[in-house]
Amino acid sequence: MTTKAKRRYEPDRRDRIIDSALDVIAQYGVAGTTHRRVAEAADVPLGAMTYYFKGMEELLQEAFARLADTMSSQLRTTLEAVKTKEQARQAIIDWACSEMWKSKRNLILAFELTAFAAREPSLRPQLERWMGISEGYLSQHFGKSTAKVLDAFVDGVVMHNIMSSNHITRDEVTEFVQKLTA
Amino acid sequence: MTTKAKRRYEPDRRDRIIDSALDVIAQYGVAGTTHRRVAEAADVPLGAMTYYFKGMEELLQEAFARLADTMSSQLRTTLEAVKTKEQARQAIIDWACSEMWKSKRNLILAFELTAFAAREPSLRPQLERWMGISEGYLSQHFGKSTAKVLDAFVDGVVMHNIMSSNHITRDEVTEFVQKLTA
Amino acid sequence: MTTKAKRRYEPDRRDRIIDSALDVIAQYGVAGTTHRRVAEAADVPLGAMTYYFKGMEELLQEAFARLADTMSSQLRTTLEAVKTKEQARQAIIDWACSEMWKSKRNLILAFELTAFAAREPSLRPQLERWMGISEGYLSQHFGKSTAKVLDAFVDGVVMHNIMSSNHITRDEVTEFVQKLTA
Amino acid sequence: MTTKAKRRYEPDRRDRIIDSALDVIAQYGVAGTTHRRVAEAADVPLGAMTYYFKGMEELLQEAFARLADTMSSQLRTTLEAVKTKEQARQAIIDWACSEMWKSKRNLILAFELTAFAAREPSLRPQLERWMGISEGYLSQHFGKSTAKVLDAFVDGVVMHNIMSSNHITRDEVTEFVQKLTA
DNA sequence: GATGAATGAGGGTTCATTCAT
DNA sequence: GATGAATGAACCCTCATTCAT
Known part of the structure; x- marks a missing residue:
């Protein structure tokens, strides 16, 4: 009633x-x-x-763990269909320019997570695993160095595009991915 | 006593x-x-x-402003001596592998700052200015696209090297900067 | 222990x-x-x-509201049994010389309340209602002017007797109430 | 400069x-x-x-002392020219309806002062002296009882007129002062 | 199992007061 | 004499957490 x-x-x-x-x-x-x-x-x-x-701490950890999971699996989805080197290039470009980063929500969360993980060692493994995903897939098609660098490049592009109003376009990303993987 | x-x-x-x-x-x-x-x-x-x-808010803002200033001026110091394209390449590599990022302190602060700035519009200008510095210098030696991308690349490398234990070496950075600026 | x-x-x-x-x-x-x-x-x-x-403000308001309520209901108790003009005279005299004012507590509170209400508009209605009570009852037995004036007279006597050591006795109150209502 | x-x-x-x-x-x-x-x-x-x-206390005491002085002297000014019983009646009516009470400032101060004095014994003498002034003058023309009561009546009227919106008019004051002093 | 009333530690902030100048 | 920078006690209030139901 x-x-x-x-x-x-x-x-x-x-x-x-x-x-x-x-x-x-x-x-x-x-x-x-x-x-x-x-x-x-x-x-x-x-x-x-x-x-x-159990407490605020546990809640935060689980929240960030879920965030890492969600992003990881999205990334995985983007990458796992890849068969050829060319598809790999395309996938990584797609990810860099993904809709996911259009909303500030996810990037803010990513930053909060990163800062938080730096102080909460228990989150490190999760974070490392996440960061390792793309490298894993990419190294099937490129050398290990290239994989690492591509990964870093994408992270940088995403960050840059959120923080700065001077955006890097899809065409520019494409062009430089070509150069890096030539 | x-x-x-x-x-x-x-x-x-x-x-x-x-x-x-x-x-x-x-x-x-x-x-x-x-x-x-x-x-x-x-x-x-x-x-x-x-x-x-005046309050906690003001303190945080000033703290982050100083952080941005400090980093900006270090970056500027690294870049302003640059005369040739080759020196520009070298400077950007130096910065990516700078001692500054060896201590987690600065990177953590950078992440906290970024997350904070996302919610504190008054910090945005400072952040944008900071992010624009290297682009400014780099675009004197490379095209605008390349400058933007180099900048993003460096940020990505720094982030990658802090967050992941699978480091990108100086040699690798050098190699890919060459490719990007070829 | x-x-x-x-x-x-x-x-x-x-x-x-x-x-x-x-x-x-x-x-x-x-x-x-x-x-x-x-x-x-x-x-x-x-x-x-x-x-x-919710805060200090709310506490003060409720405290003063209770004070007004308590005093109002005591006053009402004194007045509501009144049937005749003579009883009305007696009641008002009783109130003026009531035990209530023997302790300074209530008068001090009344003054604090008054001063506070002057700055806290939300308390005004309560205060006006309180001040209107005796007038309401008295005007059933005397003219409106007399009611108002009797009310003021009583307030004045109470105040005088607290603030000054030169007390007005019950006999004196009685005498002048007679004159005012003759 | x-x-x-x-x-x-x-x-x-x-x-x-x-x-x-x-x-x-x-x-x-x-x-x-x-x-x-x-x-x-x-x-x-x-x-x-x-x-x-020396401190806040001293400041408050001096402030309230001055308030009492100011009001006392205004009252005195109103009363000291009085020669006849009729003038005394007129003076007391003038005081009750004085411009002084038109602004809430003085009444609020009077209430704050009263409440404060109740807790600060050092202000009592000043307050009593103030309250005794009109009695002193009035008792030259009326009996002691009447003087006390007139005084209380005036205080009550003033208070009533500030706190309540149901004002007592000058005519009403006049009428009842006549009755009290008949 | 699930709740929300209750607690007290600790938060940001204000302010009377002190004291070197 | 007169000042204002500096202090720390005490303010109001929020909040994670506990525990009787």
């Missing part, structure tokens, strides 16, 4: 909380992320926060 | 506080940066924090 | 806090009323203050 | 500070009266506050 329906039998509350945590981090930064804000964003009672997570 | 010395008439305390703030940010992140921690790091009384700065 | 008892599930804590707030205001003035002092007076943890009240 | 002229040889700075203190009290209440606000209102350096006054 009350306006606020009781909320029971909700299997993936934990998941929803994690997603909401990422939203809150994107909006307020890790600095401004509080149990209260996340609870409200996820529409769960405050008590649920420490019921599902 | 370390009694609390009276501490008056100390010029450039403001400066010391800003430096300490950067130290604290590097260690605890913006999230964990508090007046109390900074005050202790700078060895000034708590009251000094809001005496010298 | 006065260890700090655990103190949960205590109904009407909010009420006790409000009462304690009035005590503190009476003793230290609004100027000297702090969360800490009230918390100690009410024997509740400091955190309870802003848990039960 | 600076825009802010040095301020020297200013004989009555202390006085100006006291006046400004009353302004600040009227605007913010004793609760909101700080050295900084008074210093700004008086346009004196902050350091002057504790140079001229």
Whole structure:
């Protein structure tokens, strides 16, 4: 009878909380992320926060872990269909210019994650694995050096395009990927 | 015997506080940066924090402004002696492999800054100016596209080398800078 | 042995806090009323203050609202049994010489309230309602002018008797109420 | 050469500070009266506050003392020309309806003062003297009882007229003063 | 299992006051 | 004498966390 329906039998509350945590981090930064804000964003009672997570730390770690997972799998999806060197070039260009980076949300999260991971050793493996993905795929088609460098190049382009208003176009990316992999 | 010395008439305390703030940010992140921690790091009384700065916001902004300034001027120093295209190549390689990035401190700060600036529009200009420096110098020797891309490449290398344990060597950087600027 | 008892599930804590707030205001003035002092007076943890009240402002407003309520209802009790003009005279005299004003507490609070209300428009309605009560009752037995004036007279007597040591006696009050209502 | 002229040889700075203190009290209440606000209102350096006054307490006391003085002397001026009983009646009516009470400033100050004096015994004598003034003059023309009561009546009228929007008119005051002094 | 009322540590900030100049 | 830079105590308030239900 009350306006606020009781909320029971909700299997993936934990998941929803994690997603909401990422939203809150994107909006307020890790600095401004509080149990209260996340609870409200996820529409769960405050008590649920420490019921599902041992503490703020655990929540942040899981949130960033999920972020890394999500991005990794997107990247993987882009890369795993690759058969030829030319497809590899195309895939890496696609990724650099992906829609994913059009919204600032993901990049902000990536920066927050990076800064956070630098202080939270437990996140390092996840981060390294993520960063290793493209190298893994790329090294099937190019040398190891080229793979590393291509990877770094893409990261740089993404960062550059978000931070600066002087964008690098798809054509420019294409041109230089050609040069790097000639 | 370390009694609390009276501490008056100390010029450039403001400066010391800003430096300490950067130290604290590097260690605890913006999230964990508090007046109390900074005050202790700078060895000034708590009251000094809001005496010298209108509030936490102002302190963070000035800290990041200084960071941007410091890095900018280092970068400028590296680049301004450049006369020939070959020197430009060398300078950019030097910068990518600079000692500056050996300590995680600066990179962590750069990430915190970036994430913070994304939410603090007042920091954007400073950040953009910083990011534009190398492009400015590089475009005197290469085309505009190449300048942008070189810049992104260097950022990517730096980031890659900090985040991943699979480092890109100086030789590799050199090789690919050659290719990009051929 | 006065260890700090655990103190949960205590109904009407909010009420006790409000009462304690009035005590503190009476003793230290609004100027000297702090969360800490009230918390100690009410024997509740400091955190309870802003848990039960959005802020100091809300606490003060509720405290003064209660004061007005309490006094209003006492006044009403005194007046509502009145049937005849003579009873009305008696009631107003009773009120002027009421025990309520023997303790300075209530008068001090009344002054603090008045001064506070002058700057806090949200309290005005409550204050006006309070001031209108006796007029309402009195005007059933005397003219409107007389009601207003009787009201003012009583307020003046009360104030005078608290502030000055040269008291107005009950007999004197009686005599002049007779003259005013003759 | 600076825009802010040095301020020297200013004989009555202390006085100006006291006046400004009353302004600040009227605007913010004793609760909101700080050295900084008074210093700004008086346009004196902050350091002057504790140079001229031992502390906030002393400042408040002197401010309220001056308030009492000012009001007393105005009252005295109104009353001292009185020769006949009729003039005394007129004078007291004038005072009750005086312009002084038209501005809320003075009444607010009076309330703040009263509340403050109740807690600051050192102000009591001043307050009693003030309250005794009109009685002194009035008792030359009426009986002691009547004098006391007239005094209280006037105070009540003033208070009523400020606090309530249901004003007592001059005619009504006149009518009841006649009754009280018949 | 799940909740939300309750707590107290610690946050940013203000301010009366001190004291070297 | 007069100042204002400097201090630290105390302010209000937020929040992660606990625990009785």
